[in-house]
Amino acid sequence: MKKLILTTAILALTGGAASAQQVVRLATEGAYPPFNFINDAGEPDGFEIELFDTLCERAEVTCEWVTTDWDGMIPNLQSGNFDGIVAGMSITPERREAIDFTASYYPAITSAYAAMDPDADFATGVVSAQVNTIQAGHIAETDATLLEYTTPDEAVAAVRNGEADAVFADSDYLKPVVDESGGEFVWVGEAIALGEGIGMGLRKSDTELKATFDEAIDSMKADGSLNELLQKWFGGEEAPQF
Amino acid sequence: MSCFETIQAYGLRSLGIGERLLPREGYDLCQQFTLIGSGLIWNVYFAAIALALGFALATLLAVGKRARSAWIRKPCDWFVFIFRGSPLFIQFFVAYQLLVLLPRDGVTLPLGLFDLHVGTDWVTRAWAGAALVLFFNTAAYTAEIFLGALRSIPRGDLEAAEAYGITGWQRFRRIQWPTMLRLAWPAYTNEAIFLFHATTLVFFSGFPAFQQRGDALYYASYFAGRTFNPFVPYPIVAFYFICLTLVLTWTFGRIGRRLNRHLPTNETRRRRPRILPQIIR
Amino acid sequence: MMFSFCADPKSLEGLQWLSCYLTTGTHMSFYGSFLTVLVLLAVTAPVALAFGFGGAVAGRSHVAPLRWIGKTYMAMVRGIPDIVFFLFFIVALDQGLEYLFHFVRCEDLSQPVRQAGEFRACPAAKIPPGSAPPAIHQIYNFALAVFTFAIVFGAFAANVLSGAMQAVPRAQLETAESFGMTPRQINRRILIPQMWVYALPGLSNLWMVLIKATPLLFILGIEDVVYWAQQLGAMKTQTFSYPHPDWRLWYFLGLLVFYLLLTKVSEVVLDRIMTRLRRGLPMAENGATA
Incomplete structure (x- = not known):
């Protein structure tokens, strides 16, 4: 399902006292825990939300969150409905042709297969993935049959109800699903590293904004606060580190 | 890739014939026209199957809604109410969620002499599941149209039939149904x-x-997502649909003229209702 | 938090859990989105009717270009699926407005607006301005959606109204002519007042169609009932305060009931209006076939 125009701004992050400050509208999906999700209070929450809370403060810009559908994000960025994409979007050469990315704030993601049956045929069977993702692109090139869904949880549900033999998604997203399934879900096959890490997507013309955020991200990498956040959200010791 | 090669590679892509991967570059007009046209096969398939099956079910429902027995009438009323009273969009969602609940391994029906094993994994595929929803949906709408027509059959026609001794099934088949x-x-x-x-x-x-x-x-939407430009692919869809709608209107017009061929022309015009409360779904 | 015992959701069970679950912030937004649907209906219906009226009148105009516009507008909905129009039109509208503003408000016009796959209107041309509070963005997007709906359903309404105008008996118009009324007078005093009675069955049907089209708001990016049903029904892991399995079926069944109620109530009300209006009117065919 596609939402072409973007939608609701949910909340201004840093108090909007200084109205002269630049307002940066950031788009997120709100359906990709632990990266970003809508918590039970109805507000955006997650690793990326907390990270950009800090980043915007360091960059001295006012940030505003906007939830929009995954599928229409890049077109909406291009037409100027918001200024940045913060939605667990991996940097890929294909996306680079259309938009720019800041330095990565999360290392190259590992994607993994999860299935209900340990012997599931993920290599040539039916594999579900979210549409327009790096994972869907990967499956389309394998011998497996790709089944595309608009949201990641639908892709998981497809395995649960037998539509697909396995789901292929970001292992950080799948981890709680597998851990909490009480043995229903198991990992199958090898985890695969895809892409060049996750960055914030920007219009190619917004070079200044890119420089601002690059600087802020670098400063958080340098003082170790980014690593702390990663540990907080991605399972402590096992969390990827810079 | 020349345009001819593109058509060869993607012309039947929507059926799984030709290139396995969707195009990753180029996205020229030829590619867009070919692939979107290929997808059109599915639209035509869904419409054809839903209309063909829906027509038959609608006749049954319309007759059922006029039945004296509440056991027949009520289920027909509810069927029509549910499918006409809710958005098709929601019906698709609910139908898919319900269909995936069917046991994966299929259902075994004990038929006395032997057990019939029915596989169920295919019903969640769009070709079956979505066609089913569209079939029920159009049957409900059409039933209401047919019911209105049945009610406005001139009494004189039926009385004349009775005078000729045409009753029961014969009367329905030869008088009521064609007039309806x-x-x-x-x-x-x-x-x-x-x-x-x-x-x-x-x-x-x-x-x-x-x-x-x-x-x-x-x-x-694949192309709109890849080229970040909705101004080419969506108008292409619109173009295809305008063409096919014209074909559909023409075909139905031909059939309509055939249905009315025994009537004098001014009679046809008078009979054609001018306001159609059913004109849109 | 509605109830005091909701402070620690994971320790709750049974009814208490459910009462807390159903009163979370997200659920409140979900309930609010039903209001969004009703507001959309209330605003779109009159706007669409106005568009439809304009279209129908234009379609009967003696000025050829105006007539062509009216006829094309009416023919549009018969040829193009509404969802295609929605997907395309809302972007076209948004960008079109900003494109116009670009030439009015921007100082530097040396660069083309569309370049390298980007749409670059200068900040002053942005609608609403980038610094506007979120509520303004929300209202603007909603207004775009209403306008798009009104365009599509206005075309449907134009068809109904132009059918109704043709249904007014010619004798009525000829009589008016013989009284020496000008065409304008005939339109205003005879044709339009009489037309409504003939248009009512079609318009009430159109209202039902409009109700059933509201889930398409989801496609236009408004956080409507479908969005929240998807969001809330999806499986929730322990990351959330109220973890639960995939409950989308229940949420969508809820939506189904909501829409069935809405159409049923509308049907009853519209039937009443119709019987009242028809009383004493010589409607021979009783609303044609159906």
Whole structure:
């Protein structure tokens, strides 16, 4: 399902006292825990939300969150409905042709297969993935049959109800699903590293904004606060580190 | 790739014939026209199967809604109410969620002498599941159109039939049904057109695309997503639909004229209802 | 938090859990989105009717170009699926407005607006301005959606109204002519007042169609009932305060009931209005076939 125009701004992050400050509208999906999700209070929450809370403060810009559908994000960025994409979007050469990315704030993601049956045929069977993702692109090139869904949880549900033999998604997203399934879900096959890490997507013309955020991200990498956040959200010791 | 090669590679892509991967570069007009046109096969398939089956079920429902026995009438009323009273969009969602609840291994029906094993994994595929929803949906709308037509059959026609000794099934088959069809035809034409348009919802709600085989709108949104430019693919879909709607209108017009061929021309014109409360779904 | 015992959701069970679950912030937004649907209906219906009226009148105009516009507008909905129009039109509208503003408000016009796959209107041309509070963005997007709906349903209404104008008996118009009324007078005093009675069955049907089209708001990016049903029904892991399995079926069944109620109530009300209006009117065919 596609939402072409973007939608609701949910909340201004840093108090909007200084109205002269630049307002940066950031788009997120709100359906990709632990990266970003809508918590039970109805507000955006997650690793990326907390990270950009800090980043915007360091960059001295006012940030505003906007939830929009995954599928229409890049077109909406291009037409100027918001200024940045913060939605667990991996940097890929294909996306680079259309938009720019800041330095990565999360290392190259590992994607993994999860299935209900340990012997599931993920290599040539039916594999579900979210549409327009790096994972869907990967499956389309394998011998497996790709089944595309608009949201990641639908892709998981497809395995649960037998539509697909396995789901292929970001292992950080799948981890709680597998851990909490009480043995229903198991990992199958090898985890695969895809892409060049996750960055914030920007219009190619917004070079200044890119420089601002690059600087802020670098400063958080340098003082170790980014690593702390990663540990907080991605399972402590096992969390990827810079 | 020349345009001819593109057509060879992607012309039947929506059926899984030709290139396995969708195009990753170029996205020229030829590619877009070919792939979106290929997706159109699914729209035509959904419309054809839903209309053909829906027509038969609608006749039964319309007759059932006039039945004296509440056991027949009530279920027909409810069927029509549920499918006409709720958005098709929601119906697709609910239907998909319900269909996936069927046991994966199939259902075994004990038939006394032997057990019949029915597989169920295919019903969640769009070609079956979405076609089922569209079939029920159009049957409900058409039933209401047919019912209206049945009610407005001139009493004189029926009395004349009785005077000739035509009663029961014969009367229905030879008098009521043809008259109903003739009266309902303009409204039914509209229903057919809008059902055809409704087929574009299939891959936008509930039903997943299997191996990137989708309908015209699915490929249009693929291109819109890749080229970040909605101004080419969506008008292409619109162009295809305008053409096919014209073909549909022409075909139905021909049938309509055939249904009315025994009437003097001014009679035809008088009989054709001018306001059609059913004109749109 | 509605109830005091909701402070620690994970320790709750049974009814208490459910009462807390159903009163979370997200659920409140979900309930609010039903209001969004009703507001959309209330605003779109009159606007669409106005568009439809304009279209129908234009379609009967003696000025050829105006007539062509009216006829094309009416023919549009028969040829193009509404969802295709929605997907395309809302972007076209948004960008079109900003494109116009670009030439009015921007100082530097040396660069083309569309370049390298980007749409670059200068900040002053942005609608609403980038610094506007979120509520303004929300209202603007909603207004775009209403306008798009009104365009599509206005075309449907134009068809109904132009049918109704043709249904007014010719004798009525000829009589008016013989009284020496000008065409304008005939239109205003005879044709339009009489037309409504003939248009009512079609318009009430159109209202039902409009109700059933509201889930398409989801496609236009408004956080409507479908969005929240998807969001809330999806499986929730322990990351959330109220973890639960995939409950989308229940949420969508809820939506189904909501829409059935809405159409049923509308049907009853519209039937009443129709019987009242028809009283004493010589409607021979009783609303044609159906």
